[in-house]
Amino acid sequence: MKFVYKIVLSLSVLFFSVATLKAQETNILVKGEVLNGQTGAPIEFASVALLNKTTKKPITGATADIQGLFEIQTSANSFLVEISSIGFNNLTIKEFSIENGVVNIGQVKLEENNMLFEEVVVRAEKSQTEFELDKRVFNVGKDLSTTGASALEILNNVPSVNVSIEGEISLRGSGGVQILINGKPSVMASGEGNALGTITADMIEKIEVITNPSAKYDAEGTSGIINIIIKKDERKGFNGSVSLNTGIPDSHSIGISLNRRTEKFNLFSQLGAGYRSLPSKMENINQDLVNNEIINSKGTEYRNETFYNFILGTDYHLNEYNVFTLSGNFAYEIEDGPSRTDYSMLDAQNQVVSEWYREEATEANNPKYQYDFQYKRDFKDHKDHTLLASAVGSFFGKDQSSQFGNTYTFGTGDLNDQQTRTNFKEAENLFKVDYTHPFSDAFTWELGSQYVINDVSNDYSVSDEIGGEYVENAALTNLFEYNQKVFAAYTTGSYEAEKWGVKLGVRMESTDLNTYLATTNVSNSQKYNNLFPSLHTTLKVSKEFSVQAGYSSRIYRPRLWDLNPFFNIRNNFNVRTGNPELLPEYTDSYELTAIYLLDKLSLNGAIYYRMTDDVVERISTFEDGVTYTKPTNIGTNKSTGLEINGKLTAAKWLTFNGDFNYSMFKREGSLEAVLFDFSADRWSTRLNAKIGLPKDIDVEVSGNYRSKVRTLQGEESQQVYADFGIRKKILKGRGVVNLSVRDVLASRIGKSETVQPEFYVYSSRQRGRFIALGFSYGFGKGEAMEYSGARRRN
Structure with a gap:
């Protein structure tokens, strides 16, 4: 029935799209000149928009040239003309005449408003x-x-x-x-x-x-x-900014942003370099409940990086309606990871049998680059009538080597020193075309397609030290190849009036996934085609109150590391592997949202429901003191939730933001005759206060709480933490000095427990407190913009 429903909805979308095929062919030229009402000088690059008389929504628009002159082509014959520029009062022209297809506004004078800029900033x-x-x-x-x-x-x-x-x-x-x-x-x-x-x-x-x-x-x-x-800087002329940052733990960087824009070209670039270190404290307990043996581990893992990043791109405006964009991004990271983990083994009487520490020395070079080519074609009849074609290609590589040494400080054991080698390469190419055609202010039709090719090769080997020589461990060594191709095509149709709107759509996707373990000569192939319908609607009950509802069908395809069965041996008592036979998840999602806006208070509430099939869960097993965790498809998950977001402007200098989310879910599934049926809930909340002080000083404090939650095999703990920031504008706003502290009390600790009849596993990880101090300065027509080095996730 679900498939039939999707077919019916798909046909409805196509019918709806065809039904909206109508357009007006009459072209009208609107022209004029924008001047300063006080001085009579031209206002460069003033914005001119044509608005629908009924809905006040934009139909099309243009920017005046350096002489304040503008011309706009439109097929509409009923509209208002709105002219605006920063530092001036807006002017709306309602009465004009059309003669021989031309509307000549003549000279338009705008009055200066010295307070406008501050008001815009406050509204923002x-x-x-x-x-x-x-x-x-x-x-x-x-x-x-x-x-x-x-x-x-x-x-x-x-x-x-x-x-x-x-x-x-x-x-x-x-x-x-x-x-x-x-x-x-x-x-x-x-x-x-x-x-x-x-x-x-x-x-x-x-x-x-x-x-x-x-x-x-x-x-x-x-x-x-x-x-x-x-952001894409649209200011003409030369713009730029430079930033310096430092932090504890080590996080030091310098960044330069440059932009040069003319009538035809926009050249933009960014250059950054720095050094960062992210220590991570971790603790693990592996307990065998059959013989009561325990292995404890505790230590600090490091990943230090020296990084360089360069971005260069350009927009070329062939004419008013055709724009080409070409950009490239190259980054290079030099990585090292000096880490140490202390271990202890206890017997059934809780007596220490042996103690040792495991040291890691890792070095890696990580090149990465991306190209992005885009062509955008605008049409004269409507500002939203566009054709967009793009090609995006990217590459990421990792050439890594690690040395692991075990040193016993009490007792004896049979652990060998080890070496690992990783040669990872990933290339992805995306080709996409999108076409949007508004047939009127209310009706819009979209269609498009895309093709994505993802190729990955992960050459990984482990060698054990035996008799003074390193011997490759065939059981842990393999070349894993991953290739996925996805072709997609979609169409949507939408109707949006002043009070009510609806959008229907359908998407077809065809997936071809192949994985191959070269050393063991094991391959896995998956091919599937899917339809994904969607429906969205909105109702504006009043100026203050609106309601939105939506439905969509989604897919989650297993990622590379979900499928790759080989793993990192950083902690060889807690091993995470992939599953080459993993299937995708499918989700049907429903949502109802209400929006309430007042002068000083805004509220957004949502009720949602999600039904997911073939849920991917990470299942832990236990053998000889080692925990093995592997992703597996297990049953269904039904989740119902309530979300509330709010913002209160208590005073001009004080603003509060908060959100609350509660969800309850029901899991149903089994694996090898073991039932995993249970129900649970979870809630989280966040409160943020922003305080404006004299002398252009802003202070922000936020508190966060996330409750504990039951998992398939155990429980994840609650989290409580706070962040703080202060910023001071200097040099007439050109410069900014900022100080931020993440996890002020160093209380954000992720803890999880796996509780099973035969074993118990506890793990915790803490990043700790991060302090950052930065200065940035904008020059030319630029504003101060901060650059900071961010952190890898893998």
């Missing part, structure tokens, strides 16, 4: 959240917690989003989130790459959270999509 700080038909948009440019931070830290301040200590991103408590950069997959958002490491706080304009994506987006990601929008 107040308006962090926007709502669109199928997404929520969080503007982060004025979020103090982003100062000196990485993209992962910014995401951790977005409502509904959580970033774990290890950098794993979840949405409403669930994984399987797809991360996009400017609407496209990127090596910068790859778990196997630098994990958003090249994206810094100054580069991010806004973050779109799409919990129920429409058919336009990839069906990948059962929890939804997070789309990070990167």
Whole structure:
């Protein structure tokens, strides 16, 4: 029945799309000149927009040239003309005549408003959240917690989003989130790459959270999509900024951003370099409940990196309607990991049998590059009538060697010293075409397709020291090859009036996945085709109150490390492996959202329900004191949740942001005659206070709490932590000095327990307190923008 339902909905979308095929062919030319009302001088690059008379929504627009002159072509015959520029009062022209297809506005004089800029800044700080038909948009440019931070830290301040200590991103408590950069997959958002490491706080304009994506987006990601929008400087002339940062633990960087824009070209570049160190304290307990033997381990793991990053790109405006963009990004990291873990083995009487420590010395070189080519074609009849074609290619490599040495300080044992070698290569290429055609202000039709090719090779070997020589361990050595191709095509149709809107869509995806273990000559092939329908609607009950509802069908395809059966031997008593036979997860997601806006208070509440089949869970087994963890498809998960986000402007100098999320879920499934049926719940909350002090000083404090939750085999602990930041503008706003402290009380500790009849496993990990101090300065027409080195996730 579900498949039949998807077919019916797909046909409905196609019918709806065809039914909207109508357009007006009449072209009208609107022209004029924008002048300063006080001096009579031309206002360069003033914005001119044509608005629908009824809905006041933009139809099309243009920017005046250096002489204040503008011309706009439109097919609409009923509109308003709105003219604006920073530092001037907006002017709306309602009455004009059309003669021979031309509207000549003549000279338009704008009056200066010296207070306008400050008012815009205040509104930008107040308006962090926007709502669109199928997404929520969080503007982060004025979020103090982003100062000196990485993209992962910014995401951790977005409502509904959580970033774990290890950098794993979840949405409403669930994984399987797809991360996009400017609407496209990127090596910068790859778990196997630098994990958003090249994206810094100054580069991010806004973050779109799409919990129920429409058919336009990839069906990948059962929890939804997070789309990070990167700033693109549109100011003409030369702009730039330079930043210096330092921190504890070591986090030192220098960054330079440059932008040069003319009428035809926009050349942009960024150059960054630095050194960072991220220690991680960990503790593990492995207890055999049959014979009561215990292995304890405790230590600090390090991954230190010297990094270099270079971005160069250009936009070429062939004419008013055609733009070509070409950019490249190259990064190089030199990595070393001096780590030590202390072990102790206890017998059934809790007496120490042996003690030893395991030292690791790791060195790696990690090259990474990406190209991005894009062609955008705008059409005269409507500003949203566009054709967008793009090609994105990326490569990430890792050439790594590790030495592990075991030294006994009490008792004896049979552990050997070991060496590992890793040669990892990943290449991904994406080709995409999107076409958007608004047939009127209310009706819009979209269609497009894309093809993604992902090739990975992981050559991994382990050698054991035997008799003074290192001998390759065939059981732990292999070449794993991974190749996945996904072809997709979609269409959507939408109707959006002043009070009510609806968007329907369907997406088809065909997946061809192949894995191969070269040493053991074992291959696995999976091919499947799927339809993913979507439906979204919104109702604006009043200016203050709106309701949104949505449905989408999603997929979560197993990643490389989910499939690769080989592992890192950093801790050889807690081993995580992949599963080449892992199947994808499928999720049907439903959501109802209400938005309530007042002068000083805004509230957003949502009720959601998700039904997931073939859920991927990590199952732990125990043998000879070693815990083996492996992903496996087990049954279904039904999750129901409530989410509330709110913002209160208590005073001009004091703003509160808060969110609360509660979910309850029911798990059903079995593995090898063992039932895993249970129900549980979890809740989290966050409160953020932003305080504006005299002398251009801003202070921000946030507190976070996440409750404990039952897992398939045990429990994850609660987490409580706080962050702090302070920022001071200097040099007439050109310079910014900022200080931020993450996890002020060093209380953010991730703990988990696995409790089974035959064994008990406890693990904890703590990153600790991070302190960052930065200075940035903007020159030319630029503003101060911070650059900071972010951290890899893998």
